[in-house]
Amino acid sequence: MGASENTENLKRTPLYDLHLEMGGKMVPFAGYEMPVQYPMGILTEHQHTRSGAGLFDVSHMGQIKLRGESYAQVAAALERLCPADFLGLAPGQQRYSFFINNAGGILDDLMVTRAGNGDDKDHLLMVVNAACKEQDLSHLQANLNNRCEVEPMFDRGLLALQGPRAAAAMQKIAPESVNMKFMTGRPLNVGGTECFVTRSGYTGEDGFEISVAHDQLDNVARKLLGDMEVKPIGLGARDSLRLEAGLCLYGNDITETTTPVEASLVWAMQKRRREQGGFPGAGIVQRQLAEGPSRKRVGILPEGRAPARAHTEIANEHGEVIGEITSGGFGPTVGGPVAMGYVRADLAAIGTSVQLMVRGKALPAKVAGMPFVPHRYHR
Amino acid sequence: MSEVRYSQEHEWVKLDGDTATIGITHYAQEQLGDVVFVELPEIGKKVEKGKELAMVESVKAASEVYAPVSGEVIEVNSTLTETPATVNEDALGKGWFAKLKVADKGQFATLMDEAAYNKFVEGLH
Numbered sequence: 001m002g003a004s005e006n007t008e009n010l011k012r013t014p015l016y017d018l019h020l021e022m023g024g025k026m027v028p029f030a031g032y033e034m035p036v037q038y039p040m041g042i043l044t045e046h047q048h049t050r051s052g053a054g055l056f057d058v059s060h061m062g063q064i065k066l067r068g069e070s071y072a073q074v075a076a077a078l079e080r081l082c083p084a085d086f087l088g089l090a091p092g093q094q095r096y097s098f099f100i101n102n103a104g105g106i107l108d109d110l111m112v113t114r115a116g117n118g119d120d121k122d123h124l125l126m127v128v129n130a131a132c133k134e135q136d137l138s139h140l141q142a143n144l145n146n147r148c149e150v151e152p153m154f155d156r157g158l159l160a161l162q163g164p165r166a167a168a169a170m171q172k173i174a175p176e177s178v179n180m181k182f183m184t185g186r187p188l189n190v191g192g193t194e195c196f197v198t199r200s201g202y203t204g205e206d207g208f209e210i211s212v213a214h215d216q217l218d219n220v221a222r223k224l225l226g227d228m229e230v231k232p233i234g235l236g237a238r239d240s241l242r243l244e245a246g247l248c249l250y251g252n253d254i255t256e257t258t259t260p261v262e263a264s265l266v267w268a269m270q271k272r273r274r275e276q277g278g279f280p281g282a283g284i285v286q287r288q289l290a291e292g293p294s295r296k297r298v299g300i301l302p303e304g305r306a307p308a309r310a311h312t313e314i315a316n317e318h319g320e321v322i323g324e325i326t327s328g329g330f331g332p333t334v335g336g337p338v339a340m341g342y343v344r345a346d347l348a349a350i351g352t353s354v355q356l357m358v359r360g361k362a363l364p365a366k367v368a369g370m371p372f373v374p375h376r377y378h379r
Numbered sequence: 380m381s382e383v384r385y386s387q388e389h390e391w392v393k394l395d396g397d398t399a400t401i402g403i404t405h406y407a408q409e410q411l412g413d414v415v416f417v418e419l420p421e422i423g424k425k426v427e428k429g430k431e432l433a434m435v436e437s438v439k440a441a442s443e444v445y446a447p448v449s450g451e452v453i454e455v456n457s458t459l460t461e462t463p464a465t466v467n468e469d470a471l472g473k474g475w476f477a478k479l480k481v482a483d484k485g486q487f488a489t490l491m492d493e494a495a496y497n498k499f500v501e502g503l504h
Contacts, residue, residue: 041412042412042437042438043412043438044413236439237438240438305416306418307415329438330415359418359434
């Protein structure tokens, strides 16, 4: 403990000064200096997001726009790289998806929104992971440049306002947000600034993600923090919140070596795409859909108090290794340890007894359903 | 009067006769953040100076607590199993981890006193 981290060559979001002002403890994350927590501490920040409203700076994430001569052209282009149905998106509708490789592995996961009014000017707005954004941009440019325009919007920041009090806080400075439903997006004036807002997030709670030009980000963040209910939340609580919500972290729970079928993300590949294919790795994905995968991502609930972290081996009752934890820790709302990981498909049923090999000891655990904390989206 | 000394790994030791009470420092609990789990050694276990004595886990990560002196575990603070947050609330008091019967008191003398430890922590910033 105590060794100071090397912060050379790290990027900063436009909210860097605000984070310091609020006592944020800055750590290196995906090439950025980001707040892991504020003086409230991870546990309290987590609980505040579940009971009030939390504001997260997620400006390190990448935003990319795809546009073309018609919406159909743009949607068809992205369908070449992702197994989701974008042609079927209604104007303003948002969808979770992933870039997939020829082996059916996941290159990155992303949120995609059809922005526009239902005419040829409609385009797609994507939010991708910070650590993957340059690679995603190259991937899009290399594969789609002759089909649509790929426009990086790395001069925009992103705020996430999450929690049961998020809607009330948002309504005060963006009254029209009240009409938005979960997984929709629209341009919206937020406290005098033109933003693009979606009703979505990464905590399992109701909330919004607000895309703002860099030069207005500090202004919008301070307006939201002016509400007594809204507290700044760091990356530490972001991770425990998403884990309790059963949501995947790219690089841990999904990687280039996991397919969407193995990752239990079949729901994010709509029927037409599953049946027709037409995306990289479609043959492998369709074979796994027909025959069943050899392993599956499941929830894991340790029966004792000890958290099981990522890379903990999972064994069956005879001590034979059957998988590995990919995310795990303490769930403050659950009040105990929670985890997710991959297990052999024949041992993936909810309630199956397993053992977690933590520091040389076999700790009892059970395969569990996810989310660990019920989602409370505004549908 | 019993004396308290500190290790570079941020443990404290209080010596009463040949009994050493061991915990982690205020600085250590601050760095860890909210403690959510503590794994204590078994009574009777013999630990060597610098080797793992206990585990402490925060929401963020797991860390080892090392024995600053060698000895045999004679008592553990089992209240930490139920209320691990005691480590945050009172690291130097109610948040103690274990008591050891010390074989070689000379090891205690090589640890830092309070002034030296405070200076050491300052140097980490």
